[in-house]
Amino acid sequence: MKCVVATNNQHKLKExxxxxxxxxELISLGExxxxxxxxxxxxxxxxxxxxxxRAICKLTNMPTLADDTGLIVDALNGAPxxxxxxxxxxxxDDKRNREKLLRELQSVEYNERTARFETVISLVFPDGHxxxxxxxxxxxxxxxxxxxDGFGYDTLFYSSELKKSFxxxxxxxxxxxxxxxxxLRKLLELL
Amino acid sequence: MKCVVATNNQHKLKExxxxxxxxxELISLGExxxxxxxxxxxxxxxxxxxxxxRAICKLTNMPTLADDTGLIVDALNGAPxxxxxxxxxxxxDDKRNREKLLRELQSVEYNERTARFETVISLVFPDGHxxxxxxxxxxxxxxxxxxxDGFGYDTLFYSSELKKSFxxxxxxxxxxxxxxxxxLRKLLELL
Numbered sequence: 476m477k478c479v480v481a482t483n484n485q486h487k488l489k490e491x492x493x494x495x496x497x498x499x500e501l502i503s504l505g506e507x508x509x510x511x512x513x514x515x516x517x518x519x520x521x522x523x524x525x526x527x528x529r530a531i532c533k534l535t536n537m538p539t540l541a542d543d544t545g546l547i548v549d550a551l552n553g554a555p556x557x558x559x560x561x562x563x564x565x566x567x568d569d570k571r572n573r574e575k576l577l578r579e580l581q582s583v584e585y586n587e588r589t590a591r592f593e594t595v596i597s598l599v600f601p602d603g604h605x606x607x608x609x610x611x612x613x614x615x616x617x618x619x620x621x622x623x624d625g626f627g628y629d630t631l632f633y634s635s636e637l638k639k640s641f642x643x644x645x646x647x648x649x650x651x652x653x654x655x656x657x658x659l660r661k662l663l664e665l666l
Numbered sequence: 667m668k669c670v671v672a673t674n675n676q677h678k679l680k681e682x683x684x685x686x687x688x689x690x691e692l693i694s695l696g697e698x699x700x701x702x703x704x705x706x707x708x709x710x711x712x713x714x715x716x717x718x719x720r721a722i723c724k725l726t727n728m729p730t731l732a733d734d735t736g737l738i739v740d741a742l743n744g745a746p747x748x749x750x751x752x753x754x755x756x757x758x759d760d761k762r763n764r765e766k767l768l769r770e771l772q773s774v775e776y777n778e779r780t781a782r783f784e785t786v787i788s789l790v791f792p793d794g795h796x797x798x799x800x801x802x803x804x805x806x807x808x809x810x811x812x813x814x815d816g817f818g819y820d821t822l823f824y825s826s827e828l829k830k831s832f833x834x835x836x837x838x839x840x841x842x843x844x845x846x847x848x849x850l851r852k853l854l855e856l857l
Contacts, residue, residue: 476857477691478789479698481722481732484758486817487846488694491733494841494850495690500668503679507670531672541672542682567675598669626677650685655678659685666667 498666499540507535515557520545520595521607523557528599536601540662544594544654546628548576548616550583559628569627573620576631580616588615592632592654596662606665610657612636625649689857690731698726706748711736711786712798714748719790727792731853735785735845737819739767739807741774750819760818764811767822771807779806783823783845787853797856801848803827816840 480488504511513530517523520543527541545559555562555576563571580588591613599605613635620630622642629649630642636652637644650656671679695702704721708714711734719732736750746753746767754762771779782804790796804826811821813833820840821833827843828835841847 476689476729477693478729478731479722479726480692480694481702481704481718481730483695483702484817487733487735488692490837490841490846491731491850492692493837494847495692495854498667499686501671501679501683501686502668503671504674511672511674513672527672531670535670538667538669539672540669540682542678544678626675646681646684650681655681656685659682663686 498663501540502537504531509534515543517543518557520557520593520609521597524595524597524607525599525605528597528605532599532601538598538600540596540598542594542596542655542658544592546576546590546592546632548580548588548590550587550589551579554579573628573631576616576628577619585615585618588617590614590616590632592628594654594658596655596658598662598666606662608658608661608665610654610659610661612652612654612657689854692731693728695722700725706734708734709748711748711784711800712788715786715788715798716790716796719788719796723790723792729789729791731787731789733785733787733846733849735783737767737781737783737823739771739779739781741778741780742770745770764819764822767807767819768810776806776809779808781805781807781823783819785845785849787846787849789853789857797853799849799852799856801845801850801852803843803845803848 482488513527515523517526523543524541528539532539545556547553547556560567563575591611593611595609597605597607614633617631617633621640622630625641630640632641637648641649673679704718706714708717714734715732719730723730736747738744738747751758754766782802784802786800788796788798805824808822808824812831813821816832821831823832828839832840
């Protein structure tokens with residue numbers, strides 16, 4: 476939300492901006508000119524997030540944040556889980572991943588399509604110590620895509636809290652309830 | 667703190683930045699081309715913060731944040747209090763204000779120089795409703811200025827928590843315990 480600050484005191488204004496500003500300033504790999512491809516061979520979201528964060532932390536010698544996220548579908552015994560990004564065989568081919576998910580669930584009824592997104596975020600420091608936080612959001616898998624926003628499985632995930640799919644939600648709405656929003660806000664509290 | 671994000675996924679990166687970004691984007695009066703001088707004739711910090719926020723909110727028709735802050739010195743029966751910014755008679759003459767404070771306290775012993783900074787922050791919305799939050803920090807008034815950072819009475823205020831004056835503290839240290847930091851963080855939680 477934009478809001479005016481009723482002061483002519485520049486010190487106060489600066490101080491307020493400093494206080495309100497986030498505790499974390501995120502730097503992308505691109506900004507550092509790093510083109511890294513890390514094999515995520517862990518069995519859990521936590522393992523994968525630590526593998527990624529530790530690898531990049533070693534390269535950069537800077538505090539490094541990594542998330543690992545997956546979709547857990549009850550009717551598929553937890554699949555795609557840690558394989559969510561490469562469910563259809565090709566890394567990050569969102570469209571094929573969604574198509575495969577719909578195929579796998581085609582004979583599954585509405586009330587058995589429950590699912591949740593889970594994120595584990597880790598922040599690894601150069602001295603080896605780390606913080607980690609988890610977030611999840613409950614919902615079910617739709618019979619067809621709804622909405623056009625978001626990425627990954629968002630258009631197929633109906634959020635019970637938002638009463639709409641993540642593909643129909645604004646990013647503000649999604650972030651307020653999402654797995655990643657919750658994990659990241661918990662991590663900020665730990666800092 | 668700067669930290670690297672270990673991902674090549676631009677959607678994730680954007681989402682993380684959105685989540686981490688502050689809920690409030692502060693716009694200064696200068697940016698709006700407003701040159702307002704509002705008479706702060708309230709008897710309390712709350713009254714003054716509401717007077718300022720309401721006046722600017724009426725001018726801009728935007729949500730408006732205002733703080734009112736003062737230094738409360740026990741040996742001076744709570745002075746300078748709501749008159750902190752104009753203690754020596756001239757509005758925002760920090761140097762003269764500090765000199766007057768030292769003069770008033772010159773015969774006051776160390777253990778009787780206890781004081782606190784208090785801030786009340788109000789956020790007023792165009793429809794008239796408002797949120798408000800208080801913050802304070804305990805300490806005592808030094809016999810002479812220590813440090814060169816901060817503004818107002820900062821160099822004369824020894825923070826019991828930081829074990830140094832606000833003039834010796836980095837802005838990060840000051841904001842972590844200060845009256846204004848506490849009030850603003852409480853307000854953000856209310857949002």
